[in-house]
Amino acid sequence: MNKSLDEDEQRKLAEALQRHEEIVIASGNALPPPAYGGLCDIDVQGHMPVKQRARLTPLQVLEKLYMLLKGLLRARLITFSDSPWASPIVIVLKKNGIDIRLCIDYKRVNAVTTIMEYAMPLVDDLLTDMETCLCSLDAPSGFWAVMMTERARKVSAFVCTLGNFEWRWMPFGLKNAPMIYQRMMDNAL
Numbered sequence: 001m002n003k004s005l006d007e008d009e010q011r012k013l014a015e016a017l018q019r020h021e022e023i024v025i026a027s028g029n030a031l032p033p034p035a036y037g038g039l040c041d042i043d044v045q046g047h048m049p050v051k052q053r054a055r056l057t058p059l060q061v062l063e064k065l066y067m068l069l070k071g072l073l074r075a076r077l078i079t080f081s082d083s084p085w086a087s088p089i090v091i092v093l094k095k096n097g098i099d100i101r102l103c104i105d106y107k108r109v110n111a112v113t114t115i116m117e118y119a120m121p122l123v124d125d126l127l128t129d130m131e132t133c134l135c136s137l138d139a140p141s142g143f144w145a146v147m148m149t150e151r152a153r154k155v156s157a158f159v160c161t162l163g164n165f166e167w168r169w170m171p172f173g174l175k176n177a178p179m180i181y182q183r184m185m186d187n188a189l
Contacts, residue, residue: 038145038184040170040177042152047112049084052105054159061091062161064100069162072102077144081166083157085109103173104158110175113155143177146170146184 005013057065072078090103148156148170156174157166170177 038147038180039149040146040152040174040180041149042109042155042174042176043114044109044112044155045114049155050108050112051084051086052088052108052159054161055088055090057089057091057161061100065089065091065102065160066162068100068102069160069165072165077169078165078167081154081157081164083154083164083166085155085157086159086164087157089158089160104156104171106173106175109155113175116176116179143172143181144169146177146180 069078073080087104087106087109090105092101092103093099094101146169148167152170153166153168156171157164159165170180
């Protein structure tokens with residue numbers, strides 16, 4: 001808890017966190033609200049499914065991976081999969097050296113994905129337009145606000161030593177994810 005809060009404030013904060021525990025998945029990360037109007041589809045132009053084997057997961061991170069997957073399942077971000085597609089996971093330690101980040105190696109999926117045409121803004125143009133005004137907003141786990149089509153869910157499937165899963169909400173690592181997210185942000189503004 002935050003040490004600058006008095007006992008009553010800490011109690012109220014703990015109660016609020018308990019009331020909304022279904023949106024907290026791990027390490028204090030909260031789910032973003034769903035973005036209506038944003039939808040992720042993955043067009044692989046009828047390409048045969050790419051199914052890869054799971055990579056070895058070091059024993060020292062296996063329990064952390066289990067807890068992370070359990071949280072993602074409970075939050076309904078992922079589900080068990082019977083998809084013919086499967087990309088392997090890559091475990092990355094976060095900066096704190098304790099927590100893990102679940103990454104998926106979508107290289108082979110991205111190689112057969114049709115690129116989405118959407119003009120991403122240039123940073124220089126954005127800075128020029130803002131002149132003397134700058135506001136920085138963080139949207140952690142923002143991609144998870146974007147729903148996926150049934151086809152995209154199957155193509156997004158991943159495999160690890162604990163099983164096969166597929167995303168229900170857009171993960172990072174997919175070729176078109178930045179463009180889809182940017183379009184959603186542009187539409188929101």
